[in-house]
Amino acid sequence: xxxxxxxxxxxxxxxxxxxxxxxxxxxxxxxxxxxxxxxxxxxxxxxxxxxxxxxxxxxxxxxxxxxxxxxxxxxxxxxxxxxxxxxxxxxxxxxxxxxxxxxxxxxxxxxxxxxxxxxxxxxxxxxxxxxxxxxxxxxxxxxxxxxxxxxxxxxxxxxxxxxxxxxxxxxxxxxxxxxxxxxxxxxxxxxxxxxxxxxxxxxxxxxxxxxxxxxxxxxxxxxxxxxxxxxxxxxxxxxxxxxxxxxxxxxxxxxxxxxxxxxxxxxxxxxxxxxxxxxxxxxxxxxxxxxxxxxxxxxxxxxxxxxxxxxxxxxxxxxxxxxxxxxxxxxxxxxxxxxxxxxxxxxxxxxxxxxxxxxxxxxxxxxxxxxxxxxxxxxxxxxxxxxxxxx
Numbered sequence: 001x002x003x004x005x006x007x008x009x010x011x012x013x014x015x016x017x018x019x020x021x022x023x024x025x026x027x028x029x030x031x032x033x034x035x036x037x038x039x040x041x042x043x044x045x046x047x048x049x050x051x052x053x054x055x056x057x058x059x060x061x062x063x064x065x066x067x068x069x070x071x072x073x074x075x076x077x078x079x080x081x082x083x084x085x086x087x088x089x090x091x092x093x094x095x096x097x098x099x100x101x102x103x104x105x106x107x108x109x110x111x112x113x114x115x116x117x118x119x120x121x122x123x124x125x126x127x128x129x130x131x132x133x134x135x136x137x138x139x140x141x142x143x144x145x146x147x148x149x150x151x152x153x154x155x156x157x158x159x160x161x162x163x164x165x166x167x168x169x170x171x172x173x174x175x176x177x178x179x180x181x182x183x184x185x186x187x188x189x190x191x192x193x194x195x196x197x198x199x200x201x202x203x204x205x206x207x208x209x210x211x212x213x214x215x216x217x218x219x220x221x222x223x224x225x226x227x228x229x230x231x232x233x234x235x236x237x238x239x240x241x242x243x244x245x246x247x248x249x250x251x252x253x254x255x256x257x258x259x260x261x262x263x264x265x266x267x268x269x270x271x272x273x274x275x276x277x278x279x280x281x282x283x284x285x286x287x288x289x290x291x292x293x294x295x296x297x298x299x300x301x302x303x304x305x306x307x308x309x310x311x312x313x314x315x316x317x318x319x320x321x322x323x324x325x326x327x328x329x330x331x332x333x334x335x336x337x338x339x340x341x342x343x344x345x346x347x348x349x350x351x352x353x354x355x356x357x358x359x360x361x362x363x364x365x366x367x368x369x370x371x372x373x374x375x376x377x378x379x380x381x382x383x384x385x386x387x388x389x390x391x
Contacts, residue, residue: 031167044258066084084107092233112171134174142381178226182244185241200220219241234246264318269314292319296317319334
């Protein structure tokens with residue numbers, strides 16, 4: 001049987017079929033074939049999820065051939081792209097049209113559909129995830145039909161929906177005029193970082209820090225808009241502390257050459273510092289050999305039903321471990337801390353939450369499950385992992 005693996009190698013699956021459809025009709029035909037055979041079908045983006053949301057016994061599809069910009073309107077700021085477009089490609093296409101996303105994370109290799117489906121985000125208390133920019137989408141439904149969705153009643157459910165309602169083949173995003181950012185990176189002791197945390201979050205459009213547990217040093221990064229337009233699309237690289245200016249879509253991402261596994265929880269913003277301190281103490285006491293940094297970011301409240309930032313200003317805290325090293329014992333030892341602070345897991349990253357846990361954490365969880373059953377009564381788009389949580 002064909003096999004598929006995620007980016008880190010932590011999820012490996014065998015499936016009856018791997019397919020790379022060339023257009024929407026071919027996606028629809030593959031779904032109809034699966035329906036006729038009583039089989040499941042899932043879509044793989046770039047494999048940057050660390051939990052088995054993709055593995056399906058029937059078929060795994062890649063939308064890599066469904067890539068490109070379909071339409072952009074600089075006047076309205078709306079742009080429609082094929083859903084398999086990689087984020088770094090999409091932001092280049094937008095830049096050529098004088099547009100940009102108002103915020104991005106520090107990885108831009110995901111597919112647009114995958115980034116939206118899992119709630120990929122950057123940092124900044126005034127900014128939501130990429131999913132919040134979704135104002136329209138085309139879905140291949142469980143019956144193999146094409147459905148255009150732009151209803152304000154359905155969009156909050158569709159955003160961050162893990163492909164449970166259908167296969168996205170194109171997305172329409174609300175963009176902003178393209179802009180440049182000044183990036184500043186500096187290092188300081190973690191205690192000093194925490195003392196200045198509230199000020200730094202309030203003083204910058206985008207601020208985050210990485211804590212390096214072995215040295216107890218924090219590396220802070222701020223991003224702020226500037227009026228000057230850079231001469232070229234690609235800014236000079238920044239290695240270590242320093243400053244640079246460049247177009248936003250080239251400043252946001254960082255190169256991630258080393259592979260890792262990750263757990264991220266989103267907690268209410270007001271308890272973010274206390275939660276981080278508890279994680280830091282646990283790591284120093286029980287996991288002194290872990291060298292990978294802990295990342296601290298902020299997010300605005302939003303209305304997406306399965307968003308970790310649903311209804312509340314949010315802090316996200318991420319822990320990492322080398323892909324070649326064991327990680328489950330480390331992550332599961334920290335997870336109760338996040339849960340004790342009201343944490344909600346990132347959908348693409350490691351967690352051990354049950355359906356009951358998720359229903360308690362997400363106020364509209366059961367509504368999403370009911371809508372999923374309406375859209376996909378036979379569970380065509382459920383992997384075994386997702387079936388345990390959403391069936």
